[in-house]
Amino acid sequence: MRVWQGRRIGVDLLEVDRPDRPGRSHPFEIVRFGQGVAILPVTDDGRVVIIRQLRPAVGVPILEIPAGKLEEGEEILEAARRELYEETGIEGAELRLMHSIYTTPGFCDEVIHLVIARGGTVGPPHLEEDEWIDPPLFLTREDIRSRIDSGEIRDAKTIVALGLGGFL
Numbered sequence: 001m002r003v004w005q006g007r008r009i010g011v012d013l014l015e016v017d018r019p020d021r022p023g024r025s026h027p028f029e030i031v032r033f034g035q036g037v038a039i040l041p042v043t044d045d046g047r048v049v050i051i052r053q054l055r056p057a058v059g060v061p062i063l064e065i066p067a068g069k070l071e072e073g074e075e076i077l078e079a080a081r082r083e084l085y086e087e088t089g090i091e092g093a094e095l096r097l098m099h100s101i102y103t104t105p106g107f108c109d110e111v112i113h114l115v116i117a118r119g120g121t122v123g124p125p126h127l128e129e130d131e132w133i134d135p136p137l138f139l140t141r142e143d144i145r146s147r148i149d150s151g152e153i154r155d156a157k158t159i160v161a162l163g164l165g166g167f168l
Contacts, residue, residue: 001013001014003029008033008069009031009032009033010031010032011029011030011031011032012029012030012032013027013028013029013030014027014028014029014030015027015028016028028107029107030107030108030109031107031108031109031110032108032109033069033108033109033110034069034070034109034110034111035069035070035076035110035111035112035113036067036068036069036070036103036110036111036112036113037067037068037069037070037076037079037080037083037112037113037115038064038065038066038067038112038113038114038115038157038158038161039065039066039067039080039083039084039095039115039116039117040065040098040114040115040116040117040161040162040164040165041065041066041084041088041090041093041117041120042116042117042118042119042165043119043122043138044118044119046140046141047138047139047140048065048138048139048141048144048162048165048167049065049066049088049090049122049136049137049138049139050063050064050065050136050137050139050144050153050158051063051064051065051066051087051088051133051134051136051137052064052133052134052137053087053131053132053133053134054132054133061132061134062153062154062155063137063147063152063153063155063158064153064155064157064158065155065157065158065161065162066083066084066086066087066088067083067087067112067157068082068083068086068087070113076097076113076115077095077097077115079113080095080113080115080117081093081095084117084120085126086125086126086127086128086131087125087127087131087133087136088122088125088136089122089123089124089125089126089136090117090120090121090122090123091120091121091123092119092120092121093117093118093119093120094117094118094119094120095115095116095117096115096116096118097113097114097115098114098115098116098161098164098165099113099114099160099164100112100113100114101114101157101160103156103157112157114157114160114161114164116161116164116165122136141167144162144167144168145168148162148168
């Protein structure tokens with residue numbers, strides 16, 4: 001049963017039957033988000049494009065790869081191309097799906113599709129009204145490792161994508 005609906009998420013209250021005890025159920029609150037896409041942009045010279053974006057849920061700007069929600073009926077690579085352009089200004093990159101992950105399956109149904117983007121032309125970002133993003137950073141493998149070690153990069157989707165992309 002839907003107990004709350006916002007602009008981007010919903011919250012359902014479910015009674016889930018316990019597999020180990022037939023006839024007994026337990027209530028669960030589930031955040032309904034749907035699907036998102038996150039893009040690991042890699043330049044022709046092997047640097048990774050990282051953005052610093054204000055994330056109100058954690059109260060601070062964080063270093064992360066570009067990401068966003070899939071629109072209704074939108075294909076994964078189409079969404080990746082759109083988000084990459086909006087948040088970094090990169091156009092014409094070669095895109096490939098690396099993997100799809102559950103972000104927080106303990107309470108949320110979100111799936112993020114991790115895409116690697118190679119090459120392309122860098123231009124100015126085209127931010128949406130609700131985005132606060134600094135100009136992109138172009139980091140080497142050593143910069144990335146240093147920023148992870150220092151705790152400056154803590155975003156899970158970013159760390160997973162960096163690992164899948166061979167940067168860790």
